[in-house]
Amino acid sequence: MPVNTTPSYADVLAARQRVYRFLQPTPLHHYAGLDALVGAEIRVKHENHQPVGAFKVRGGVNLVAAMDVATRQRGLFTASTGNHGQSIAFAARAHGLQATVVVPEDANPGKVAAMRGLGARVLLHGRDFDQSRQYAGQLAEESGGYFVGPTDAPLIAGVGTYALEILQQWPEVEAILVPVGAGSGACGTAIVAKAVRPEIQVIGVQSAQAPAMQQAWKTGRLTEGEMHTIAEGLATRVPFENTQRIMRALLDDFVLVSDEALQQAVLHYLQHAHQLVEEAGAAALAAAIQLKDRLAGRKVVVIASGGNLGLRNLQQVLQTVQT
Amino acid sequence: MPVNTTPSYADVLAARQRVYRFLQPTPLHHYAGLDALVGAEIRVKHENHQPVGAFKVRGGVNLVAAMDVATRQRGLFTASTGNHGQSIAFAARAHGLQATVVVPEDANPGKVAAMRGLGARVLLHGRDFDQSRQYAGQLAEESGGYFVGPTDAPLIAGVGTYALEILQQWPEVEAILVPVGAGSGACGTAIVAKAVRPEIQVIGVQSAQAPAMQQAWKTGRLTEGEMHTIAEGLATRVPFENTQRIMRALLDDFVLVSDEALQQAVLHYLQHAHQLVEEAGAAALAAAIQLKDRLAGRKVVVIASGGNLGLRNLQQVLQTVQT
Numbered sequence: 197m198p199v200n201t202t203p204s205y206a207d208v209l210a211a212r213q214r215v216y217r218f219l220q221p222t223p224l225h226h227y228a229g230l231d232a233l234v235g236a237e238i239r240v241k242h243e244n245h246q247p248v249g250a251f252k253v254r255g256g257v258n259l260v261a262a263m264d265v266a267t268r269q270r271g272l273f274t275a276s277t278g279n280h281g282q283s284i285a286f287a288a289r290a291h292g293l294q295a296t297v298v299v300p301e302d303a304n305p306g307k308v309a310a311m312r313g314l315g316a317r318v319l320l321h322g323r324d325f326d327q328s329r330q331y332a333g334q335l336a337e338e339s340g341g342y343f344v345g346p347t348d349a350p351l352i353a354g355v356g357t358y359a360l361e362i363l364q365q366w367p368e369v370e371a372i373l374v375p376v377g378a379g380s381g382a383c384g385t386a387i388v389a390k391a392v393r394p395e396i397q398v399i400g401v402q403s404a405q406a407p408a409m410q411q412a413w414k415t416g417r418l419t420e421g422e423m424h425t426i427a428e429g430l431a432t433r434v435p436f437e438n439t440q441r442i443m444r445a446l447l448d449d450f451v452l453v454s455d456e457a458l459q460q461a462v463l464h465y466l467q468h469a470h471q472l473v474e475e476a477g478a479a480a481l482a483a484a485i486q487l488k489d490r491l492a493g494r495k496v497v498v499i500a501s502g503g504n505l506g507l508r509n510l511q512q513v514l515q516t517v518q519t
Numbered sequence: 520m521p522v523n524t525t526p527s528y529a530d531v532l533a534a535r536q537r538v539y540r541f542l543q544p545t546p547l548h549h550y551a552g553l554d555a556l557v558g559a560e561i562r563v564k565h566e567n568h569q570p571v572g573a574f575k576v577r578g579g580v581n582l583v584a585a586m587d588v589a590t591r592q593r594g595l596f597t598a599s600t601g602n603h604g605q606s607i608a609f610a611a612r613a614h615g616l617q618a619t620v621v622v623p624e625d626a627n628p629g630k631v632a633a634m635r636g637l638g639a640r641v642l643l644h645g646r647d648f649d650q651s652r653q654y655a656g657q658l659a660e661e662s663g664g665y666f667v668g669p670t671d672a673p674l675i676a677g678v679g680t681y682a683l684e685i686l687q688q689w690p691e692v693e694a695i696l697v698p699v700g701a702g703s704g705a706c707g708t709a710i711v712a713k714a715v716r717p718e719i720q721v722i723g724v725q726s727a728q729a730p731a732m733q734q735a736w737k738t739g740r741l742t743e744g745e746m747h748t749i750a751e752g753l754a755t756r757v758p759f760e761n762t763q764r765i766m767r768a769l770l771d772d773f774v775l776v777s778d779e780a781l782q783q784a785v786l787h788y789l790q791h792a793h794q795l796v797e798e799a800g801a802a803a804l805a806a807a808i809q810l811k812d813r814l815a816g817r818k819v820v821v822i823a824s825g826g827n828l829g830l831r832n833l834q835q836v837l838q839t840v841q842t
Contacts, residue, residue, distance in 0.1 A: 220546060225570050228636020245568050247548050249793045306790065313551020463830075470572045470629065470827045472795040504793045507786075507837070514834055 199348040200438050205391035207349070208356035208384065214261035215254050215357045218290055222246060222358065224365040224497065229468025234484045236491045239369075241362055244473050244503030248282035248310065250429075251355050251381055251501045256283030258354025259344065260291050268293055273336035274344040275299070275322075275329035277428040278307030279502050280378075284344055285316035296341070298332040300324050304428055304506045324423060326434045346378040347436045356384030362497055363392055370495045371397040373487075375479035376409050376450070377429045379439030381501055386446035397448045401483040403430045403476075404452040412440050413450045426455050426509070429476025429502055457482040462505065462513045475509065477502035522671040523761050528714035530672070531679035531707065537584035538577050538680045541613050545569060545681065547688040547820065552791025557807045559814045562692075564685055567796050567826030571605035571633065573752075574678050574704055574824045579606030581677025582667065583614050591616055596659035597667040598622070598645075598652035600700075600751040601630030602825050603674075607667055608639035619664070621655040623647050627751055627829045647746060649757045669701040670759045679707030685820055686715055693818045694720040696810075698802035699732050699773070700752045702762030704824055709769035720771045724806040726753045726799075727775040735763050736773045749778050749832070752799025752825055780805040785828065785836045798832065800825035 222242045230238040243251035260268065272295045274284045281297035288295035295316040299308060300323060311318045319335075322328040329346075336343035344351075358381075362369060372389060374382045382400040389396040402410045408421025412435040423433040443450065453461075461478035464485075465471045473481075480498035484491060505513075545565045553561040566574035583591065595618045597607045604620035611618035618639040622631060623646060634641045642658075645651040652669075659666035667674075681704075685692060695712060697705045705723040712719040725733045731744025735758040746756040766773065776784075784801035787808075788794045796804075803821035807814060828836075 220544065223543060223568060223570065227633070229632060231636075242568065244793075245546060245565065247546065306793065309552060309791075310550075313554075466795065466833065467629065467830055468632075470567075470795055470797075472789065472793055474793075507790055510789065511837055514830070514837065 199345060201349045202438070202442055203349045203353040203356065203387060205387055207353040208360060208388055211258045211353045211357055212360070214258045215354055217261065218257045219246065219254060221361045224362060227469045230464065230481070233464060234488050234491060234496065236484070236494050236496045238484060239366060239497050240469060241358060241497055241499045243358060244471060244477055244500045248279070248286050249502055249504040250279035250282065251358055252279045252283035253286050254357050255351030255354035255380055256287035257290060259348060259350035260287035260293065262350050267342050271296065271339065271341040272344055273332050273341045275325060275332035276346070277325050277431055278304050278504060279429055280346050281311050281316065282307060282314065285311045285314035289315045296335065298322070298328040298335070300328050304504065306506050307504050324433055325431055347380050347439045352380045352383045355380050356388050359385040359388035363388065366495070366497065368495050369396060369497050371399060371491060372497045372499070373399045373401055373480035373483050374499045375430060375476050375501045376400040376402045377432055377476060378436050379409060379443055381499060382447060383439050383442040386442065390446050398446065399483065400443060400447050400450040401479040402452055403427050403455055403458060403479065405455050406431050407452055408432050408435050409440070410450045410452055413443055413447065416444065427458055427475035427479065429474060430479060451483050451487065453479060453482040453486055457486065459513045459516060461485065465500070471500065472503050472505055473500045474502050474505040522668060524672050525761070525765055526672045526676040526679070526710060528710055530676040531683060531711055534581045534676045534680055535683070537581045538677055540584070541580045542569065542577060544684045547685060550792045553787065553804065556787060557811050557814060557819065559807070559817050559819045561807060562689055562820050563792060564681060564820055564822045566681060567794060567800055567823045571602070571609050572825055572827040573602035573605065574681055575602045575606035576609050577680050578674030578677035578703055579610035580613060582671060582673035583610035583616065585673050590665050594619065594662065594664040595667055596655050596664045598648060598655035599669070600648050600754055601627050601827060602752055603669050604634050604639065605630060605637065608634045608637035612638045619658065621645070621651040623651050627827065629829050630827050647756055648754055670703050670762045675703045675706045678703050679711050682708040682711035686711065689818070689820065691818050692719060692820050694722065694814060695820045695822070696722045696724055696803035696806050697822045698753060698799050698824045699723040699725045700755055700799060701759050702732060702766055704822060705770060706762050706765040709765065713769050721769065722806065723766060723770050723773040724802040725775055726750050726778055726781060726802065728778050729754050730775050731755050731758050732763070733773045733775055736766055736770065739767065750781055750798035750802065752797060753802060774806050774810065776802060776805040776809055780809065782836045782839060784808065788823070794823065795826050795828055796823045797825050797828040
């Protein structure tokens, strides 16, 4: 599948045979405490239970498994704030390949350690993701390696498998809220939901402190945005063309939540679900609380997209938020 | 199956059809940071990913599904420090039954809220689990209800299904470390491991601040022990006869770890695996670290038996332990 195409529902279905060679379906759990917060029937899609702690690993294993042998052996290069890099590192190791991941200089140290633990070469370069991405692209070109972009079509098709699971686990679902960093999760979700039952509302969520993707979705213009969120998984400064195209066609809404609301949602996950969820991963719950009037009484899935919260961030959540 | 018998390997195999009607297998994940701590190949059995956050739910659904209709409809009574009660509440709700759970007066509030969220009637009575247990038995007798003991044979057979999963997920496993509260987890594990490959070492773990079960295992005498652990899941004062009998026959070793080591293990899970694990659930990892010389280079599974850590306990872990 060319990297910049729009994956189809059939591409997501086809991804299953590759994804489930390495991964198992994640649970969709219910917690009375979360229902009470939103006034709706909330179920949590536990992508934080994945082996690298985030949904992206579905995309990584799909992409690498679908690559031809000659391309694979050139070596994989990518850039990441952490979870995408872990995904590519996991997929590369599963296939005996070398991965190089460029991360921003202030990257989450737990994610960096995890990537190295998976055998990846990790280079700290750039102030933010977009700078790291440029450097990774340059390294790939210099060495003849293969550059994996964070929104390549096979990644979207792979992550879409969690939406297939949701529709099997809870066919009655009425709305799915999904955090947006580069947009692969929201695109995979919308491609599946709209193919199967178009009346399912799919709502993207980004931090108000990093709204580039949401602004592009609203305006149709791919302009750079401000970016100073604490949620590295949402920290996108330059919008991605292909995921924007898909989201503009398929998302029902795209909302912003404050970083404070993200931290509060992390705390709610700890308190009511006993789950460690990182700030970006808690964005969908934060949005559900913000949209409680609209969601009242509905059947709502929130994607807990990742759990890789650093200890320092956890301490901040426990200190700064009213318990 | 009479409640005080020893379940067989066949009973565990038979439990699968009931368990998987309500639950799905839990993952067995690997984290490089945990390997480094122990100097062994460590995989974590994620029973903290269960819908009620603990392994016990496997036993609850097995027990209730196997009950005859007349007995079920008398209503279920049990006592719990939290996770067993959630398990029975979950299983009762799944079958449309009423459950009454007696918990100690200082019970983990998150666990109490979760039981109520699952529709159980929760009564706070007694200073500790053993006092709550007496009261629950009395209530059951007065009302003609059915009392579920925390080590009833169908519970052991149900929880044994996680050991079947481990042997499928990692057939080469050499040692399994499992926390012991009432002992159902250790018994289920040992029944399966010894039936399939007796050379697998099965090691029980308890807190040195609540060593009644370990002392009974060492001495063969069921005497009451001191009990002042922070880990409510390990807080057993009066040993259980049936699980003792099984453990004395099948466990290879039974070790104690300090409450401080439990808190340190909770921190390791947060830091290296990004997982919220309660103190009792972290006992197996604490023991693996303590036994690192003996386990060096081996293939070791640690059971993360539960994740229901209260916010206050989490704050204590982050405050009191050297990070």
